[in-house]
Amino acid sequence: MNSKNILIKVNQLYKIFGDGDKNALDLVKNGMSKDELLEKSNCVLGLNNINLDINRGKIQVVMGLSGSGKSTLIRHLNRLIEPTSGEILFNDTNILNFTSKELIQFRQNNMSMVFQKFALFPHKTVLQNVGYGLAIQNISKDEWSEKAQKWIKRVGLDGYETYYPGQLSGGMQQRVGLARALATDAEILLMDEAFSALDPLIRSEMQNILLDLQSELHKTIIFITHDLDEALKIGDRIAILRDGSMVQDSDPQEIIMNPADEYVSDFIKDINRARVIQARSIMTPTNTKSSGATVKEDMVLEDILQIMSDAPSKPVTIENSKGKVTGKIEMVNLIEGMKRPKSLGTNITG
């Protein structure tokens, strides 16, 4: 990957909660596990040697179960939590060296955040909430309320400007949260389980709103979730955390086809493979046209199955977005792709 595309680079980041940090850090670096550390030194290992490159204009998903350190990681990016050791580079500047003034500037201009529990200001109206990030930069009221108005409209809350958060439903509140984060025009958006507290229908609607906005704004989004379906739907890249360590960081298709270990396998074993695996992941590469229909690279297996069921014996041709033939898929490939890898089937503990 071209290094110019990397906006945020996390290098060897460690976070240990509790007293006696220095000693505990050495123990962790020598390979002590989270449980051992807790027992020996009464410190909690938050993050263990995290290295992560986040690409400009992409959605980087960070996944993990609760307690895996994903919320801790995202709070390091805007220094709501200070690391024990390591560095975080933003455009090659280490944000850990920022003075408190620079940090405030950075938070005001470069990064904004959406929270799991919305964290709206209950005493402010929707308009004031959305304009908050601008208002604290001493921008005139006319200016910030005009911008806030624009974003309120963009997330579909027209007419609710004078309402208080307490009067809105959960989904509407999170739209306010999203508008508040977008209003500062920061290029980085941190989303900490932003949609986890919403019911499934609203969640899916919010995901669509986000993708819709992203196709137009091309922000760099760091999205925390524990929901694999959500991660696959919106992520350009998925990093998986376990007990504070990075287990896998790759393309979503790669995670499904080649899970790094049992933990990741557990994560993906319940997904509907036919609905998420794309043609490019299982095709046999070739550049000659096959006898069957032609489909795009990113078509999911379920849809290819529909097409192939008319003529099961004819392999389909796969082409990329530019119309160039890149491979073919036969029925046997389809079946193979939808089947869970053997080792996963036997694991029923997850």
Next chain:
Amino acid sequence: MDWFFNFPDMSRSDLREFKKTVDFAFTDFSRKYGQGIEEFFEPLLMFLVWFEKLFINTPWPVIIFSILLLAWISSRSILIVVGTFLSFMLIGYFGMWEDTMSTLAIILVATFLCIAIGIPLGIAMARSNKVQAAIVPVLDVMQTIPSFVYLIPVVMLLGIGKVPGLIAVCIYAIPPIVRLTNLGIRLVDKDVLEAADSFGANYWQKLFGVQMPLALPTIFAGVNQTIMMALAMVVIASMIGVKGLGLPVLRAISNQYLALGLMNGLAIVILAIIFDRVTQKFGLRMQKYRNEGKD
């Protein structure tokens, strides 16, 4: 075995010496600095006298009208306004108008003073655990020590009069507002504060834009308690020369005038109820956004 049955206390002469030393030391101190301290409080005395005169010299219909207007603005309740009107008419009819005005003046000044000192103190406590640990015991002492005990040094320093009375009232009445300001700020939702942080708010923007507004209902409960406690001190303050409803009560105690005591006592109760209802209603209206929001 004598020490087992009788506490091995210090000898009488030693004890006498100890008390004498403390007393003389303080007498010396008050001789030396009493004058200076009195001068320091001079502006406060002037303000108090001016304020009391203002209340007493303003024609009663104007006072009643202003009070009713204030009651209406803060409570928006017809019931409270009518109740206030009847109460003040009754107080006036029974000849306690002037004393009531004196009491009102000192209560208002005391409350104002308590707010001006108490809220910044509460904010400092909320900001640092060390400050909190230092101030809490002081507040405990102020709330539990019998008022007569701190009246002694206050009177020794400043003599009898309005200012020592005011100080005594403030010592007794300030703890609730300090405590509740601290509590109110500390109870503000951590998530909301984190959100303010993430958008780059500085300490003062967080304090005045988020913490204080959200703590306001709690702080107001503190103001309410401060007013109540100030009123409760009226009788004791009258012992050291504060005019008002407390003085007749004191006279009634020493001469066993039942009617006089009852009348003035009840007038204090009425004032307390009015203050309480009005401030409580105001506090409720301030947190309306929590329930339905729009007003």
